[in-house]
Amino acid sequence: MSDLLDVSQASAMLRKMLPLYESIGLTVEHMSDVLECSVPFSRHNQNHLGTLHAGVQWSAAEMLGGLLYMTHMQTLGNCSPVVCEVNIKFLKAATSRIRARTRFDADQVQALKTTLDSENKAFFDLNIELLDDADLVVSTVVAKYRYRRATSD
Template sequence: MTEQIDLAEVTAGVHALVPILGAMGLEVVQSERGAAAAKLPTGPNVNHFGVSYAGSLFSVAEMLGGLIGQSSFTVPGGVPLVKRLEIDFTRPATTDVVARTTLSEDEIARVQSEATENGKADFELLAEVTDEAGTVVARTHGFYQLRVMG
């Protein structure tokens, strides 16, 4: 039997760790081993010409590294850190958006083993940000590190 994840609790935890994500209205919609997704409402994230602010789209994609870290890695003291994130904006977003990413079991095992042995391990995530119609509005390529702290 798999443990049921309380997404409202995960969302509250994200807001506590990074308060600006709460102000943005970010909601975690998936957080499980090897998969993460977060939703961002248009509301507080609209820019001066009526589409989603680029920084908000960046933020909802970037934070997926932390969600994957929390749900996929079991290295004591392991903290996921972003090293670099590249983003391509493909279409204006005029509705709520969802950012999604996945990480394979083989990659999870590699990162856990390397971080346990060396105190750190790099990993990459590809993410897509889609609007309510399913149109890709942005794609990211994130470079992260799981680092053992303390």
């Protein structure tokens, strides 16, 4: 569970902040040690081959860095999360709803906070899997993020 938000509040906030998430139907599923969102398989989200568009998969995966902050914003303080790099490997055609999932446990959150407290910024990676409705991994992602604290100087 998040410091401040539940999954429906987080979904609504993300969809309002970035209308792309509304357009692709992104929904937050879990906000704890496991961060997860889903995107439906719909005609609107398909590519010319009839499979889930690569950009939709990329967007679902990349959003987890922001969801991490939303989940722990009270602990981490006022930060700006920014994605620096995303490497995605498409392993299998996605022909169903997908879920983007990563894990970031309490020890990792504390280490992130410690770095932010001492340096006002922190760099970290998320290893993300995109799974279809059969729980098969359709894509793997390594996303690199920077969180920067708001400072008065």
